Amino acid sequence: MTDLMEFVVSRFNYWIYVVLMMIGLYAMISKRNYVKKLIGMTIFQTSIILFYVSIGVKSNATIPIVDHHDVVHSEILVDHYANPLPHVLMLTAIVVGVATLGVGLAVIEKIYRQHGTIEEPELLADVDQT
Amino acid sequence: MIWQFDLYILVLLVVTAIVSLRVRDLLSAAMVSGVYSLLMCLLWAEMGAVDVAFTEAAVGAGLSTVFMIATILRTTRRTTD
């Protein structure tokens, strides 16, 4: 029983990331509204970022800012600090993500200005008509 | 990192993700996706990724919600799905 519990505790994070990622993927495939598709893309993106960040987690570790006291008086213990590398990679990914979200929203506005709708079936009908 | 806290936020994340995709008003969808980003920020702060959490609090919960609301204001807030 405790084995099973330990197994679930050490793995349930990954399962929920997969669930979040699949929610985003489903929204991107099957939603007809473009804003909904973009929200799905954001969810997909954050779930991947979450996966990367959680790779760097160490139990009983603190945030990756070096304690000055440690440097002067003792050795820096690697296990004492969370892994900073995924944080760096994902920090820039978030900011670039909002810039690309802006591009997507600009395209949506352009579509609305030209066709008067942001629903996919209505847009396809409108394109067929002209 | 406390796994009970972690599980609680993750379940809330799944719920807000589903709600933001199912709600029929796009303005509400944008607001709920802002809540999703804020919960994500809490989760990262709890995992020790303070810089990432800070960025997400400023970008995800602040700016991307504003961008979405600006677009919805300029297009339409009604949708059928």
Place this chain on the structure above:
Amino acid sequence: MKVFAFCLVFVTGVMLVMTAQDFPAWGDAHSAPNQYLSTYYIQHTYRDTAVPNIVTAVLADYRGFDTMFETSVIFCAGLGIAAILSFGPRNPKRRKRLGLPPSAEGDLIIQTTTRLLIPVTQLFALYVIAHGHHSPGGGFQGGVILAASFILLSLAYDLNMALSRLSDRLALLWGNGGLLIYAGIGLICVALGAHFLEYSALHAILPATDSVMARSHAMLGVEIGVGFTVMSMLFSIYTQLVSLGSLEDGL
């Protein structure tokens, strides 16, 4: 279509959950990603650069090249949005303009609160940029908060008020300037005979520093450049989106 999408997503999800068994246990300090490169950063960052925040040091120094091009991605996104929304044929017949209330009067309470809040916000943003070496923060976060302060001004008053403080042309210049600061610091290093973005060479021209502190100071310069670009580009994206590219009437 919905059934097909659900089946596809379900099968992919099951396969991903099955592969999740091969990942290291959550919080395992001795898993492979926590072993090789990151131990170097944790142990040597403070000695190499005198910056306690490892994330800032790796972002601006060890992986400076990466960050420079991430910043230019944001710059390109801002330019792209201006290009998408400003040019191209308009179809006036189909154009259902959303009837905004005629240039909202503005609420006295909101405007007064905003006037008090914005200086504090901007001061905090500058603190976040300047103190990013010792606490969470840096150019990206500070730039976003600065952009948010301008957006707040635009929400409380109107778009023209915010544009009179930071016009579209000026925002583009700031964005350019930020990237030029970043690349310029790299080029100064080249001029001093080191590699591109090898900050330790800068101690030759910075007074009263050694090669370790030079890296710390150069990181501050780089973060300021990133902050400028992020601020101006995100504000520019907002103004384009909210006014359909016309920059005339908007929130």
